Amino acid sequence: MILVIDNYDSFTFNLVQYLKKLGADVVVIRNDQLSLADIRELQPASILISPGPGNPDGAGICLDIVKTFYQDIPILGVCLGQQIIAQAFGATIQKAAQPMHGKVSMINHNQTGVFHQLSSPLQVARYHSLIVEESSLPPSLEVSARSEDGEIMAIQHKDFPVAGVQFHPEAILTEKGLEMLSNFFIKRSHTKQNEDKENELKRTLAFI
Template sequence: MILLIDNYDSFTYNLYQYLLMLDKEVLVLRNDNVDVAEVDRIEPELIVVSPGPGGPESTGACRVIVETFKGRIPILGICLGMQVIAHAFGARIEKALEPVHGKVRVIRHSGSGLFESLADPLNVTRYHSLIVERASLPDCLSVDAESDTGEVMALSHKRLPLWGVQFHPEALLTEGGISLLGNALKQADAWRNRE
């Protein structure tokens, strides 16, 4: 089962539908209606931290869940969810060069992990005014995709099963969004089945 933590975002149920299309059972809980004990009880195969308004400080239990379950349960952060992951590892969040809401933009990516078999460059849909400050990223986090202006569009942990994307894979105009989510599930499965 996938635990989808809803940060009160209108895109959460688009994400829910995409995950169902990948033949997964999905439980949606709001960020103020989930805690560490509940996640322990559920034992999800993947935690997805949804987009939402505001910054990481407005995500209820999300940061505590990332800090508690990093290295125990794979975690994927989307938009605000990526910012939560980066913030939990000490990165700063700053205003983007320009707010981008509902715009399709090109990103360049690593071609591996979440981006395996996806076109490069890739057209993605962005809805955000905040970004992860690249210079503040700790050594344990890798930049896996960036905008044409160098803003961080995806990251991953070098050793732990943690990934984040700043854009919306569940948005209709994002190319390969469902494939990216499928790649996240493959990465999570590979981590759980290691050794």
Template structure:
């Protein structure tokens, strides 16, 4: 225990040789440890494949252009009835895992909300291959270590899917959205690892109906510095750091904080809003 937060063991996935999850048991929610350097070290340590686990194949070159997807399909899972909406049981969510221990808490929440999450490593498949194999109705870019340009195919996925598929980036995924559309990411004014902040937002999109401000957990040393015209800053922390961006014309949103944290009480409602967002044209 640290600062009243409980550290729960992360779920243990079994990875196929193609870099996709074959089994995921158990799913646990609430990975939080509010001790800056220790938390950051723990995240980095759990972000690499376990010894003996086959690594994913190299990421293929991805041509430009958007991905055209068939209708999503697949059965849903049981979830939080109070937040679920009709039709979510057919929402397949492709979760691009940036080798991070927090990914499967996002997966847990998405499953509880009635979606069908499918997890692949960030360098396992090209966007075109993933689109053909999984036909997702939503895309989530997970947290992870390092900088967005080092996050496997994250930026390629955002550019390829973002025109038609509602996309949510979390932490590193948020920074990858900023980079994908021409913004810059640099050192945050002060590193925040396992720290809770008040988040003030515009009340639209994924923030519709949420408390304003609400508290959220932050784990980041980098932050969005400049934004392109296509992106709007729609949430900030009390220290003035951009905590969310939204594309002005596409169904793409990034959040710097962690909605999957047990210390982000509005996190599941935010994800429910994301699942309900309409697709792009």
């Protein structure tokens, strides 16, 4: 099950529809209507933190979710969700050079994580006025995509399955958005299951 944290944003519905297209079971809860204990009880396979208005400090329980579960539950943040992940690890959020509401950009990416087996550059749709300040990024986070003017368009954790995208993969103007979500939530999950099976087989053979 994928737990979607809704930051009171109209795009959340579109993200949920994309996840359901991928065959995922989805539970949607708003950012101020659940506790960390609720998440432990739900035992989600992964978490998506949605876009939303404002900044990470006004996003309910989201910062605490990242700080508490990043080592145990895969987390993907979209737009505000990326900013939440970055701030949770100590980065600073600042105003973008110019607001990008409903505008299209080309991004260059490193073809890893959400961009696995996708061509670069890609066209994406942007709806934001804040960005992650690159000089404040901690060593644990790396940039995985940039706009043509160098602004951070995606980040990923170096050791855990935690990532963010500043653009909207669910927007119709974003190329390969469904594939990006599949890379993180579906293909990554299948890879993890196969790795677990291989490790279990190795442990079994070691005792034969």
